Amino acid sequence: MNNTLEVPGAELYYEVRGSGPLVVLVGAPMDADAFAPLAELLAVDHTVLTTDPRGIKRSRLSGAGSTPEERAADLARLIEYVDAGPATVFGSSGGAVTALALAQHHPKLVGTVIAHEPPLDKLVVDADELLAATERMIADYLAGDVLGAWRQFFVIANIQLPDDVLEMMFGGERDPQVVADERFWFEHELRASVTWEPDLGALRDGGVRIVAGIGAESSGQLCDRTTTALAAGLGIEPTRFPGDHIGFAEDPAPFAAVLRPLL
Incomplete structure (x- = not known):
């Protein structure tokens, strides 16, 4: 089932598959389509909710931006509207930040949060350096240096990509919706996600089980470091x-x- 839900500042696009206990799969800026193959696998015995985060693709924004708290409130309203909770929420990257904010601010709606590689830059020792580099990257992107900004992004993330791959991914003619979503992320979403600092005490004591997930092939990358720091803070x-x-x-x-x- 595909549908939309009006929430303060946005109209959210969402999809529901299957039946059974509720599982929410969420990214930021990744949209619902990125999770569709995984959702199909889980929908054989779960109700699976996916969504485009506010301002991305089919979720239209009428407000100003996209903070983890706003995105968490959006998820809370979707979970209540679907009326199949409490939910298990799998969030990846910025969506993992959203999921943690949901556990922190709406704990009664979620039983488990699986936070896969949240970019919580403030939890690592070189946070100031990372956030300063992020500000330069955002400024360069908004000034029109798309390839230069993405090159900086992968340096910050400690992911090695050759220039010809960067050119193939982010140069030349590109899908207008992809470009629009990318600009929204750089302009309105990225900063709010990487500067968000979880209340570790509230997460430890809030009654929501937290799983900190890291990709086996992400060793040494920034999100490996931030997720390791999150896990350490939660014990x-x-x-x-x-x-x-x-x-x-x-x-x-x-x-x-x-x-x-x-x-």
Whole structure:
């Protein structure tokens, strides 16, 4: 089922598959389509909710931006509207930040949060340096240096990509919706996500089980470091998932095999 829900400042696009206990799969800026193959695998015995985050693709924005708290409130309203909770929420990247904000601010709606590689830059020792580099990257992107900004992004993330791959991915003619979503992320979403600092005490004591997930192929990358720091702050051991930062999209079957027991 595909539908939309009006919330303060936005109209949210969402999809519901299957039946059974509620599982929410969410990204930021990744939209619902990125999670569709994984959702199909889980929908054989779960109700699976996916959504485009506010301002991305089919979720139209009438407000100003996209903070983790706003996105968490959006998820809370979707969970209440679907009326199949409490939910298990799998969030990846910025969506993991959203999921943690949901656990922190709306704990009665969620039983488990699986935070896969949240970019919580403030939890690592070189936070000031990272955030300063992020500000330069955003400024360069908004000034029109798209390739230069993406080159900086992968340096910050400690992910090695050759220039010809960067050119193929982010140069030349590109889909207008992809470009629009990318600009929204750089302009309105990225800063709010990487500067968000979780209340570790509230997460430890809030009654929501937190799983900190790291890709087996993400060793040494920034999101490996931030997720390791999150796990340490919560007093838990990280859970390793197949693949890298987007392993759930690149090879969903082995990813689902590790995810399913956590549901």
